[in-house]
Amino acid sequence: MNFMRQVSQLLDDEHRNSIALLDRVGHALTSGDAGALQPLVAPLVRQLEHEIGHHFGFEEAELFPRLAEAGDGELAELLTEEHDTLRAVADELLPLARALAAGTLADSQRAPMQRLASELVERQVAHIQKETMALLPMLDDLLDDETDRQLAFAYAAGT
Numbered sequence: 001m002n003f004m005r006q007v008s009q010l011l012d013d014e015h016r017n018s019i020a021l022l023d024r025v026g027h028a029l030t031s032g033d034a035g036a037l038q039p040l041v042a043p044l045v046r047q048l049e050h051e052i053g054h055h056f057g058f059e060e061a062e063l064f065p066r067l068a069e070a071g072d073g074e075l076a077e078l079l080t081e082e083h084d085t086l087r088a089v090a091d092e093l094l095p096l097a098r099a100l101a102a103g104t105l106a107d108s109q110r111a112p113m114q115r116l117a118s119e120l121v122e123r124q125v126a127h128i129q130k131e132t133m134a135l136l137p138m139l140d141d142l143l144d145d146e147t148d149r150q151l152a153f154a155y156a157a158g159t
Helices: 004-029 040-071 073-102 107-142 143-158
Strands: none
Touching: 004 040, 004 107, 004 143, 040 073, 040 107, 040 143, 073 107
């Protein structure tokens, strides 16, 4: 999709990158090849750390309140609930993924790691699709040029 606002475009670009990685992780998990996930673990850890911290935090602090003020509070609440669920999955998955990346994951932890990674893929892909179809188009109407510019700079700067 092409969006008119810089913020929408920045978030959409990140969504596309996340979907591409999650798709590769999903295929690795279903391939039956125990080593297929290994080269994807470090990028997955980086993506999760960024997505959970910066991306979710920005949406919750800057975008969801604006949605609520514009009368779309139910959507903001739903997306926040999904963020909370994704955070919980990531909190369990990250230590296991880090251990796999470091080569220190115990054999007994492989099944829980794969289960959590599968859950993450399913939930995050659905969440991204929801944001792409509902949130990002709303931002094109919700943000004026100056607010969009300020938010895009703030997001890019990591603040």
